[in-house]
Amino acid sequence: MNTYTVKKGDTIAKVAEKLNIRPIELLLVNPHLLDVTDYIFPNQVLTIPDSQANVLKSPFICRSEYGPTDVYKEIDEIKRNYSNKMTVETIGKSVMGQPIHLLKIGTGKKQIFYSGGWHANEWHTTKFLMTFVNQLLLHVKQNKEMAGYPVSKILDDVTLYVVPLVNPDGVELVHQGIYPEHPYYNQVLEINKGALRFEHWSSNIRGVDLNHQWPAGWEIEAEESPQHPWPRHYSGTGPLTEPEAKAIYTLTKDNNFAYVLAFHSQGQVIYWGYRGLEPKESEEMVTKLSLASSYLPVHTADSDGGYKDWFIQETGRPGFTIEVGVGTNPLPFSAFSEIWSNNVCLALEGLVL
Numbered sequence: 001m002n003t004y005t006v007k008k009g010d011t012i013a014k015v016a017e018k019l020n021i022r023p024i025e026l027l028l029v030n031p032h033l034l035d036v037t038d039y040i041f042p043n044q045v046l047t048i049p050d051s052q053a054n055v056l057k058s059p060f061i062c063r064s065e066y067g068p069t070d071v072y073k074e075i076d077e078i079k080r081n082y083s084n085k086m087t088v089e090t091i092g093k094s095v096m097g098q099p100i101h102l103l104k105i106g107t108g109k110k111q112i113f114y115s116g117g118w119h120a121n122e123w124h125t126t127k128f129l130m131t132f133v134n135q136l137l138l139h140v141k142q143n144k145e146m147a148g149y150p151v152s153k154i155l156d157d158v159t160l161y162v163v164p165l166v167n168p169d170g171v172e173l174v175h176q177g178i179y180p181e182h183p184y185y186n187q188v189l190e191i192n193k194g195a196l197r198f199e200h201w202s203s204n205i206r207g208v209d210l211n212h213q214w215p216a217g218w219e220i221e222a223e224e225s226p227q228h229p230w231p232r233h234y235s236g237t238g239p240l241t242e243p244e245a246k247a248i249y250t251l252t253k254d255n256n257f258a259y260v261l262a263f264h265s266q267g268q269v270i271y272w273g274y275r276g277l278e279p280k281e282s283e284e285m286v287t288k289l290s291l292a293s294s295y296l297p298v299h300t301a302d303s304d305g306g307y308k309d310w311f312i313q314e315t316g317r318p319g320f321t322i323e324v325g326v327g328t329n330p331l332p333f334s335a336f337s338e339i340w341s342n343n344v345c346l347a348l349e350g351l352v353l
Protein backbone atom coordinates (compact mmCIF):
# COMPACT_ATOMS: atom_id res chain seq x y z
CA MET A 1 0.00 0.00 0.00
CA ASN A 2 1.08 3.57 -0.62
CA THR A 3 1.47 6.17 2.09
CA TYR A 4 0.76 9.86 2.46
CA THR A 5 2.64 12.22 4.80
CA VAL A 6 0.34 14.75 6.45
CA LYS A 7 1.09 18.39 5.69
CA LYS A 8 0.23 21.56 7.58
CA GLY A 9 -3.44 22.33 7.01
CA ASP A 10 -4.48 18.74 6.27
CA THR A 11 -7.55 17.10 7.74
CA ILE A 12 -8.91 13.61 7.04
CA ALA A 13 -11.54 15.03 4.68
CA LYS A 14 -8.96 17.19 2.93
CA VAL A 15 -6.52 14.33 2.37
CA ALA A 16 -9.40 12.24 0.99
CA GLU A 17 -10.33 15.10 -1.34
CA LYS A 18 -6.72 15.44 -2.54
CA LEU A 19 -6.62 11.71 -3.29
CA ASN A 20 -10.07 11.88 -4.91
CA ILE A 21 -11.50 9.27 -2.53
CA ARG A 22 -14.17 9.36 0.15
CA PRO A 23 -13.07 9.92 3.78
CA ILE A 24 -14.46 6.50 4.74
CA GLU A 25 -12.02 4.81 2.33
CA LEU A 26 -9.14 6.51 4.12
CA LEU A 27 -10.50 5.53 7.55
CA LEU A 28 -10.84 1.88 6.53
CA VAL A 29 -7.12 1.49 5.82
CA ASN A 30 -6.06 3.56 8.86
CA PRO A 31 -7.84 1.79 11.73
CA HIS A 32 -6.22 4.06 14.36
CA LEU A 33 -8.43 6.84 12.97
CA LEU A 34 -11.97 6.36 14.23
CA ASP A 35 -13.85 9.25 12.71
CA VAL A 36 -13.57 11.94 10.05
CA THR A 37 -13.30 14.56 12.83
CA ASP A 38 -10.14 13.00 14.35
CA TYR A 39 -7.20 15.40 14.12
CA ILE A 40 -4.17 14.46 12.04
CA PHE A 41 -0.85 16.21 12.54
CA PRO A 42 1.96 17.32 10.21
CA ASN A 43 4.44 14.52 9.36
CA GLN A 44 2.06 11.77 10.47
CA VAL A 45 2.10 8.98 7.87
CA LEU A 46 -1.22 7.61 6.60
CA THR A 47 -1.87 4.53 4.52
CA ILE A 48 -3.73 5.24 1.32
CA PRO A 49 -5.97 2.70 -0.42
CA ASP A 50 -5.04 1.35 -3.84
CA SER A 51 -8.45 1.86 -5.41
CA GLN A 52 -9.50 5.29 -6.62
CA ALA A 53 -13.15 6.23 -6.68
CA ASN A 54 -14.40 8.92 -8.98
CA VAL A 55 -15.74 11.73 -6.84
CA LEU A 56 -17.63 14.58 -8.44
CA LYS A 57 -15.85 17.92 -8.17
CA SER A 58 -17.68 21.23 -8.07
CA PRO A 59 -16.72 24.60 -6.58
CA PHE A 60 -20.18 24.76 -4.97
CA ILE A 61 -20.00 21.41 -3.20
CA CYS A 62 -17.93 21.36 -0.03
CA ARG A 63 -16.14 18.08 0.76
CA SER A 64 -13.59 19.20 3.32
CA GLU A 65 -12.58 21.96 5.70
CA TYR A 66 -11.32 25.19 4.16
CA GLY A 67 -8.45 26.91 5.96
CA PRO A 68 -5.36 29.11 5.57
CA THR A 69 -3.40 26.71 3.34
CA ASP A 70 -6.37 26.57 0.94
CA VAL A 71 -6.70 30.35 0.92
CA TYR A 72 -3.00 30.85 0.19
CA LYS A 73 -3.00 28.24 -2.57
CA GLU A 74 -6.15 29.63 -4.16
CA ILE A 75 -4.86 33.22 -4.00
CA ASP A 76 -1.79 32.10 -5.96
CA GLU A 77 -4.08 30.55 -8.58
CA ILE A 78 -6.24 33.68 -8.75
CA LYS A 79 -3.13 35.81 -9.22
CA ARG A 80 -2.03 33.57 -12.10
CA ASN A 81 -5.44 33.53 -13.80
CA TYR A 82 -6.66 37.07 -13.27
CA SER A 83 -3.59 39.25 -12.66
CA ASN A 84 -4.94 42.05 -14.87
CA LYS A 85 -8.33 42.08 -13.11
CA MET A 86 -7.31 42.25 -9.47
CA THR A 87 -4.50 42.82 -6.99
CA VAL A 88 -3.45 41.07 -3.79
CA GLU A 89 -1.78 42.69 -0.81
CA THR A 90 -0.76 41.51 2.63
CA ILE A 91 -2.29 43.89 5.16
CA GLY A 92 -0.81 42.29 8.24
CA LYS A 93 0.20 39.11 9.97
CA SER A 94 -1.50 36.94 12.54
CA VAL A 95 -0.05 36.26 15.99
CA MET A 96 1.72 33.22 14.48
CA GLY A 97 3.02 35.26 11.54
CA GLN A 98 0.60 33.99 8.89
CA PRO A 99 -0.30 36.59 6.25
CA ILE A 100 -3.69 38.31 6.19
CA HIS A 101 -4.50 38.96 2.54
CA LEU A 102 -6.55 41.66 0.89
CA LEU A 103 -7.94 41.12 -2.61
CA LYS A 104 -8.99 44.19 -4.58
CA ILE A 105 -11.26 43.77 -7.58
CA GLY A 106 -12.50 46.53 -9.87
CA THR A 107 -11.39 50.02 -10.74
CA GLY A 108 -14.28 52.13 -9.49
CA LYS A 109 -14.27 55.07 -7.10
CA LYS A 110 -16.80 53.57 -4.71
CA GLN A 111 -15.02 51.31 -2.20
CA ILE A 112 -16.89 48.42 -0.59
CA PHE A 113 -15.40 46.02 1.95
CA TYR A 114 -16.29 42.33 2.57
CA SER A 115 -14.57 40.33 5.31
CA GLY A 116 -14.84 36.78 6.67
CA GLY A 117 -13.11 34.19 8.80
CA TRP A 118 -13.24 36.40 11.91
CA HIS A 119 -14.12 33.51 14.18
CA ALA A 120 -12.10 30.32 14.24
CA ASN A 121 -15.04 27.95 13.86
CA GLU A 122 -16.75 29.95 11.09
CA TRP A 123 -14.56 28.88 8.14
CA HIS A 124 -17.56 28.57 5.77
CA THR A 125 -17.49 32.38 5.48
CA THR A 126 -13.94 32.21 4.09
CA LYS A 127 -14.82 29.51 1.60
CA PHE A 128 -17.87 31.52 0.57
CA LEU A 129 -15.86 34.71 -0.06
CA MET A 130 -13.11 32.89 -1.97
CA THR A 131 -15.68 31.07 -4.14
CA PHE A 132 -17.47 34.39 -4.74
CA VAL A 133 -14.25 36.15 -5.74
CA ASN A 134 -13.35 33.29 -8.11
CA GLN A 135 -16.77 33.33 -9.77
CA LEU A 136 -16.82 37.12 -9.97
CA LEU A 137 -13.42 37.20 -11.69
CA LEU A 138 -14.39 34.37 -14.04
CA HIS A 139 -17.50 36.26 -15.15
CA VAL A 140 -15.56 39.51 -15.54
CA LYS A 141 -12.89 37.77 -17.62
CA GLN A 142 -15.52 36.21 -19.88
CA ASN A 143 -17.45 39.50 -19.89
CA LYS A 144 -20.61 37.67 -18.81
CA GLU A 145 -23.40 38.63 -16.46
CA MET A 146 -23.40 36.82 -13.11
CA ALA A 147 -26.90 35.87 -11.91
CA GLY A 148 -28.23 38.77 -14.01
CA TYR A 149 -25.75 41.33 -12.63
CA PRO A 150 -23.55 43.06 -15.26
CA VAL A 151 -20.45 42.57 -13.13
CA SER A 152 -17.87 44.05 -15.54
CA LYS A 153 -19.83 47.27 -15.76
CA ILE A 154 -20.47 47.35 -12.00
CA LEU A 155 -16.73 47.02 -11.33
CA ASP A 156 -16.05 50.15 -13.40
CA ASP A 157 -17.83 52.07 -10.67
CA VAL A 158 -16.91 49.95 -7.67
CA THR A 159 -13.72 48.58 -6.13
CA LEU A 160 -14.45 45.55 -3.99
CA TYR A 161 -12.05 44.94 -1.10
CA VAL A 162 -12.11 41.41 0.30
CA VAL A 163 -10.29 40.01 3.33
CA PRO A 164 -11.41 36.38 3.25
CA LEU A 165 -9.62 35.21 6.39
CA VAL A 166 -9.07 37.55 9.34
CA ASN A 167 -8.16 34.78 11.82
CA PRO A 168 -5.91 32.19 10.11
CA ASP A 169 -4.37 30.84 13.34
CA GLY A 170 -7.78 30.21 14.93
CA VAL A 171 -9.23 28.48 11.86
CA GLU A 172 -6.14 26.27 11.69
CA LEU A 173 -6.56 25.32 15.35
CA VAL A 174 -10.18 24.25 14.79
CA HIS A 175 -9.13 22.12 11.80
CA GLN A 176 -5.87 20.69 13.08
CA GLY A 177 -6.10 20.62 16.83
CA ILE A 178 -2.94 21.06 18.88
CA TYR A 179 0.28 19.04 19.00
CA PRO A 180 3.53 19.50 20.94
CA GLU A 181 5.40 21.18 18.05
CA HIS A 182 2.70 23.88 17.83
CA PRO A 183 4.22 27.20 19.02
CA TYR A 184 1.20 27.93 21.27
CA TYR A 185 0.78 24.37 22.55
CA ASN A 186 1.00 25.14 26.28
CA GLN A 187 -0.88 28.42 26.12
CA VAL A 188 -3.77 26.97 24.08
CA LEU A 189 -4.09 23.93 26.35
CA GLU A 190 -4.17 26.18 29.39
CA ILE A 191 -6.91 28.37 27.87
CA ASN A 192 -8.82 25.24 26.83
CA LYS A 193 -8.49 23.71 30.33
CA GLY A 194 -6.60 20.73 28.91
CA ALA A 195 -9.41 19.73 26.55
CA LEU A 196 -8.17 18.43 23.19
CA ARG A 197 -11.15 19.36 20.99
CA PHE A 198 -11.57 22.81 19.45
CA GLU A 199 -14.97 22.96 17.75
CA HIS A 200 -16.09 25.57 20.29
CA TRP A 201 -13.04 27.83 19.72
CA SER A 202 -13.82 31.16 18.02
CA SER A 203 -10.96 33.34 19.34
CA ASN A 204 -7.54 33.93 17.86
CA ILE A 205 -4.64 31.74 19.01
CA ARG A 206 -4.12 33.88 22.16
CA GLY A 207 -7.71 33.40 23.26
CA VAL A 208 -8.96 36.86 22.25
CA ASP A 209 -12.23 37.24 20.33
CA LEU A 210 -11.42 39.43 17.31
CA ASN A 211 -14.99 40.69 17.06
CA HIS A 212 -15.09 41.82 20.71
CA GLN A 213 -11.99 43.98 20.31
CA TRP A 214 -13.41 47.16 18.83
CA PRO A 215 -13.57 50.59 20.48
CA ALA A 216 -17.36 50.90 20.33
CA GLY A 217 -18.75 50.17 23.77
CA TRP A 218 -15.69 47.98 24.41
CA GLU A 219 -15.79 48.53 28.20
CA ILE A 220 -19.43 47.41 28.41
CA GLU A 221 -18.79 44.28 26.35
CA ALA A 222 -15.57 43.48 28.24
CA GLU A 223 -17.28 43.71 31.61
CA GLU A 224 -19.90 41.13 30.66
CA SER A 225 -17.41 38.76 28.99
CA PRO A 226 -14.74 36.33 30.26
CA GLN A 227 -11.98 38.18 32.14
CA HIS A 228 -9.04 36.19 30.79
CA PRO A 229 -8.07 34.47 27.53
CA TRP A 230 -10.85 32.07 26.59
CA PRO A 231 -12.00 30.07 23.54
CA ARG A 232 -14.65 32.72 22.88
CA HIS A 233 -15.90 36.20 23.85
CA TYR A 234 -12.80 37.43 25.71
CA SER A 235 -12.41 41.10 24.69
CA GLY A 236 -8.67 41.40 25.46
CA THR A 237 -6.90 43.74 27.87
CA GLY A 238 -8.02 46.69 25.74
CA PRO A 239 -9.40 47.50 22.30
CA LEU A 240 -7.36 46.40 19.25
CA THR A 241 -4.57 44.59 21.11
CA GLU A 242 -4.44 41.78 18.53
CA PRO A 243 -2.52 42.07 15.22
CA GLU A 244 -5.43 40.62 13.22
CA ALA A 245 -7.85 43.30 14.50
CA LYS A 246 -5.21 46.00 14.04
CA ALA A 247 -4.73 45.02 10.39
CA ILE A 248 -8.46 45.49 9.71
CA TYR A 249 -8.49 48.74 11.69
CA THR A 250 -5.64 50.21 9.63
CA LEU A 251 -7.19 49.03 6.37
CA THR A 252 -10.49 50.67 7.29
CA LYS A 253 -8.85 53.94 8.43
CA ASP A 254 -6.66 54.14 5.30
CA ASN A 255 -9.58 53.73 2.92
CA ASN A 256 -12.94 55.29 2.36
CA PHE A 257 -15.43 52.41 2.46
CA ALA A 258 -18.98 53.42 1.54
CA TYR A 259 -20.20 50.49 3.64
CA VAL A 260 -18.97 47.15 4.95
CA LEU A 261 -20.29 43.58 5.06
CA ALA A 262 -18.74 41.30 7.70
CA PHE A 263 -19.56 37.61 7.24
CA HIS A 264 -20.06 35.34 10.24
CA SER A 265 -21.95 32.12 10.93
CA GLN A 266 -24.60 31.24 11.89
CA GLY A 267 -28.32 32.20 12.10
CA GLN A 268 -29.47 33.29 8.62
CA VAL A 269 -29.90 36.87 9.80
CA ILE A 270 -28.42 40.26 8.90
CA TYR A 271 -27.62 42.72 11.71
CA TRP A 272 -27.68 46.28 10.47
CA GLY A 273 -27.81 48.70 13.45
CA TYR A 274 -25.71 49.89 16.36
CA ARG A 275 -27.24 51.96 19.18
CA GLY A 276 -29.26 53.97 16.65
CA LEU A 277 -26.05 55.45 15.20
CA GLU A 278 -26.56 53.85 11.78
CA PRO A 279 -27.61 56.21 8.95
CA LYS A 280 -31.15 56.28 7.62
CA GLU A 281 -30.27 54.43 4.40
CA SER A 282 -29.16 51.31 6.33
CA GLU A 283 -32.74 50.09 6.64
CA GLU A 284 -33.45 50.31 2.92
CA MET A 285 -30.14 48.61 2.17
CA VAL A 286 -30.75 45.72 4.55
CA THR A 287 -34.16 45.16 2.96
CA LYS A 288 -32.42 44.66 -0.39
CA LEU A 289 -29.84 42.30 1.13
CA SER A 290 -32.64 40.38 2.81
CA LEU A 291 -34.63 40.02 -0.42
CA ALA A 292 -31.50 38.76 -2.21
CA SER A 293 -30.66 36.15 0.44
CA SER A 294 -33.96 35.37 2.20
CA TYR A 295 -32.09 36.08 5.47
CA LEU A 296 -33.97 38.05 8.12
CA PRO A 297 -32.97 41.65 8.95
CA VAL A 298 -32.42 42.17 12.68
CA HIS A 299 -31.63 45.64 14.00
CA THR A 300 -29.07 44.64 16.65
CA ALA A 301 -27.93 41.70 18.73
CA ASP A 302 -27.74 44.05 21.77
CA SER A 303 -23.98 43.67 21.88
CA ASP A 304 -21.02 46.05 21.65
CA GLY A 305 -17.39 45.95 20.63
CA GLY A 306 -17.89 44.42 17.16
CA TYR A 307 -16.28 45.59 13.92
CA LYS A 308 -19.63 46.55 12.35
CA ASP A 309 -20.50 48.49 15.53
CA TRP A 310 -17.24 50.39 15.43
CA PHE A 311 -17.54 51.09 11.68
CA ILE A 312 -21.02 52.58 12.12
CA GLN A 313 -19.96 54.66 15.14
CA GLU A 314 -16.70 55.81 13.58
CA THR A 315 -17.91 56.71 10.08
CA GLY A 316 -21.67 57.17 10.39
CA ARG A 317 -21.96 54.87 7.38
CA PRO A 318 -23.82 51.56 7.00
CA GLY A 319 -22.31 48.36 8.30
CA PHE A 320 -23.79 44.87 8.18
CA THR A 321 -23.05 41.56 9.85
CA ILE A 322 -24.24 38.64 7.74
CA GLU A 323 -24.79 35.45 9.75
CA VAL A 324 -24.66 32.70 7.12
CA GLY A 325 -26.05 29.21 7.53
CA VAL A 326 -27.93 27.64 10.39
CA GLY A 327 -26.85 25.05 12.97
CA THR A 328 -23.96 24.68 15.37
CA ASN A 329 -20.51 26.02 14.50
CA PRO A 330 -18.50 24.70 12.84
CA LEU A 331 -21.29 23.98 10.39
CA PRO A 332 -21.07 20.68 8.48
CA PHE A 333 -19.61 20.57 4.96
CA SER A 334 -23.15 20.10 3.62
CA ALA A 335 -24.15 23.57 4.92
CA PHE A 336 -22.08 25.18 2.20
CA SER A 337 -24.61 24.59 -0.59
CA GLU A 338 -27.26 26.67 1.19
CA ILE A 339 -24.69 29.31 2.13
CA TRP A 340 -23.58 29.62 -1.48
CA SER A 341 -27.04 29.72 -3.03
CA ASN A 342 -28.49 32.19 -0.52
CA ASN A 343 -25.49 34.51 -0.36
CA VAL A 344 -24.25 34.75 -3.94
CA CYS A 345 -27.06 37.18 -4.83
CA LEU A 346 -26.59 38.99 -1.50
CA ALA A 347 -22.90 39.51 -2.31
CA LEU A 348 -23.80 40.72 -5.83
CA GLU A 349 -26.55 43.02 -4.52
CA GLY A 350 -23.97 44.29 -2.04
CA LEU A 351 -22.03 45.73 -5.00
CA VAL A 352 -24.91 47.96 -6.10
CA LEU A 353 -26.55 49.15 -2.88
Ligand SMILES: [Zn+2]
Binds near residue numbers: 118119122211263264
Ligand atom coordinates in the same frame (compact mmCIF):
# COMPACT_ATOMS: atom_id res chain seq x y z
ZN1 LIG B 1 -18.67 35.14 14.20
